[in-house]
Amino acid sequence: MRILLLIFSFSLLFISCNQKNKTQESSTQxxxxxxxxxxDLRTDLGAYGNKEIKTPNIDALAKTSMVMxxxxxxxxxxxxxxxxxxxxxxxxxxxxxxxxDKFREINPDAVTMPQYFNKAGYYTVNIGKIFHNYMPDSISWDEPDxxxxxxxTKEYSKRDAETYYYKPASLKDQKEKREILLEKRKGKVVYGDGWNRGPAIEDANVPDSLFYDxxxxxLALETIDRIKDEKEPFFMGLGLYRPHLPFVAPKKYWDLYPVGSVSPAANPKxxxxxxxxxxNANYELRAYTNPYKIGRPEDESLPESYADSLKRGYYASVSFIDACVGKLVAGLKERGLYENTVIVLWGDHGWKLGDHNGWGKMTNFYIDTHVPLIIKGAKQQEGKRIEALSELVDVFPTLCDLTGVDKADYFQGTSLTPVFKNPELEWKDAVFTQFRRRPRISKDGKEYMGYSMQxxxxxYIEWYHWDxxxxxxxxxAATELYDHYVDANETVNxxxxxxxVEIVKSLxxxxxxxxxxxxxxxxx
Incomplete structure (x- = not known):
């Protein structure tokens, strides 16, 4: 009997120690x-002060996050x-x-963010557009693409995810335009297998669940269910495609924005x-089917009614994506993972919705370079709105600091964690952007590189000829200067x-x- 009690006592001690070790492991993971x-997400979000757009889920995430x-x-x-x-x-x-420009061909030995975190002990998974569509960079991930x-399936292997329509008329138009393109480019490789054709907008009255995003x-939540109990923490790259053209969203999100309910561009010239x-030349929008000719920004503006439809389509697409973000966050909370998960929500660049009489990105204008960046740290309870100048290149070192991973000495960005702690801290004097203007897009047929500083x-922008x-x-070649204290919409160079003169010299x-x-x- 005494032997049995002794064995039982040792068993309890082992279980207790084992549970303690597991608790320690989970607390230090x-x-x-x-x-x-x-x-293509610009800063048209409720969290960034847009009162017309409906983004309740991203706004809720922002309330307990660092909003740059x-x-x-x-x-x-x-x-x-x-x-x-x-x-x-x-x-x-x-x-x-x-x-x-394919980064892996240019930089064969580059270590990407998911590779870097994999070396630090993370299990890495990619769903959607993280790198460019046709370059998922499989070597960056434990589970790529x-x-x-x-x-x-093979049937869809060459298509981009933004090329799916749901109305019969849209599908018919897409197929016809694709056949014309393939005939014209016979024998040549066609981007996305020619499927990036069809109407610029669509309001399909079908359930959210049929839409790719x-x-x-x-799939992201199903994948998390599969990997969440592994020893390693996970790094999931989830790239949502909307609001990229075409502006295809379920009708219920279009219904949030009746005709004439959204304000036109504040700087339409x-x-x-x-x-x-x-x-830029608006060529991206021109590739789709539009009821009016899409000219260059130097040409006449689109009719107000169609400009309104395009902007409502963009807003509807953002609201649809907002619903996806809401489901993701709710799913993390249901699984008990939200508290110990860092979430970085970001847009890769802005997008002109009639601003500067443009539709698309690909300029150095503020409307194209300014992006949303919302970062929720692990166990973060309080959100902050931070005015400090920052750049997307800052995200990598910031993620390192938020996860306790050592930063590389070659990073060209700056961790934002100091301004997370003290938003009033003296920070960067300027941030930097650049854009290469190709000859077939430039109105004068010449090639340039523009270096931009905010x-x-x-x-302030300087343009140079480019070889x-x-x-x-x-x-x-040329200079641009916009004083945002008196001209926030950049209406006059x-x-x-x-x-x-002296300001230009100094800048x-x-x-x-x-x-x-x-x-x-x-x-x-």
């Missing part, structure tokens, strides 16, 4: 990470923006300057005195004004010093 990229109010992308187009954010250094270092059924969100290379007051064979800038010197010259004194 690094937090999970949801890296939530939303394509002045974040800028490193380039206002997908591939270079994402390459910079995910490698931790800027476009002139990644050498990714435009859509066709997961797709919901049936979109993971809703299916991705469901190109800036006065804007140089020739400053504007300070608290000024937005894309040698990959180097040539002669100076004042770089040529007599009273701005030019500051731009030449680059990001290293703008580092906060507290981190030098």
């Amino acid at each position: 690094k937090p999970n990470i949801i890296f939530l990229s939303i394509d 109010l002045n974040t800028h992308s490193q380039a206002a187009v997908c591939a270079p923006s994402r390459a910079s954010a995910l490698l931790g250094y800027r476009p002139d270092s990644t050498k990714v300057w435009h859509l066709g 997961l797709k919901p059924y049936p979109y993971n 809703a299916m991705q969100t469901k 190109l800036p006065k005195n804007a140089p020739v290379m400053s504007a 300070t608290k007051q000024y937005h 894309n064979i040698k990959k180097e800038k040539g002669d100076f 004042v770089s040529g004004d007599v009273d701005k 030019s010197k500051q731009l030449a010093k680059g990001w290293k010259g703008a580092l906060p004194k507290s981190v030098l």
Whole structure:
């Protein structure tokens, strides 16, 4: 009997110690990470002060998160923006300057953010658009490029996820336009297998569950169920495709925005005195079916009724994505994972909705470079709205600090954790963006590189001729200067004004010093 009691006592001690060890392990385990990229998302969110758009779920997340109010992308187009954010250094270092530049071919030994966190003990999973559509970079992930059924079958392998329509008329138009394109480009490789054609807008009266991003969100939660009990924390890259063109969203989200209910662009014209290379050509919208001719920004504006439809379509798409974010957050909470998960919600660049008479991105204008960045830390209870200038290249080192992972010495961004603790801390003097203007898009047929710097007051840009064979800038071409204290919507380029000569000289010197010259004194 005494032997049995002794065995029982040792058993209780073993169980108690084992439970204690498990508790210690769980309490010291690094937090999970949801890296939530939303394509073409500008700062039209309730959390950023837009009172017309309906984004209750993102707004709720923002209330207990760090909301960076002045974040800028490193380039206002997908591939270079994402390459910079995910490698931790800027476009002139990644050498990714435009859509066709494949970062892995250019930087074969690069260590991406998911690779970096994998080496730090994270299990990495990719669902949706994290890198550019056709370059998922499979070596970055333990589980790369997961797709919901049936979109993971061979039939859909060449298609981009934003190319799905739901109305018979839309599907018919898409098929006809694709056949015309394939005939015209016979024998040549066609981007997305030619499916990026069809109406620019669609309000299908079908359930959310049939839409690709809703299916991705469901797949994300199913995947989390499968991996959440593993020893390693997980890093999930979830890339939602809307509000990328075409503006296809369930009708119930369109119904949130009746005709004429959204305000037109506050700055519907190109800036006065804007140089020739400053504007994009609206070619992205032009690829879709529109009831009116889509001209260049230098041409006549679209009819108000169609401009209104396009903007409502964008807003409906954002509200649909907001519902997906709500389901993701609710799912994390239901699984008891929300508290110990870092969530980074970000847009890769802005998007013109008639601003500067433009539709799309691909400029150095503020409306294209300014992006939302919302970061919820593990066990975070209090949210803050932070005015400090920041950049997407800052996300990588910030994530390291939030998870206790050592930062690399080659990072060209700055961890934002100091301003999380003290939003009034003296911070960066400026943030930096650039854009390569290709000859077939530039109105004068020449090629340029524009280097942009945003300070608290000024937005300053220098354009240079660009040699894309040698990959180097040539002669100076033009300057832009916008004083945001008096002209927040960038309606007049004042770089040529007599009273701005000294300001231009000073800003030019500051731009030449680059990001290293703008580092906060507290981190030098």
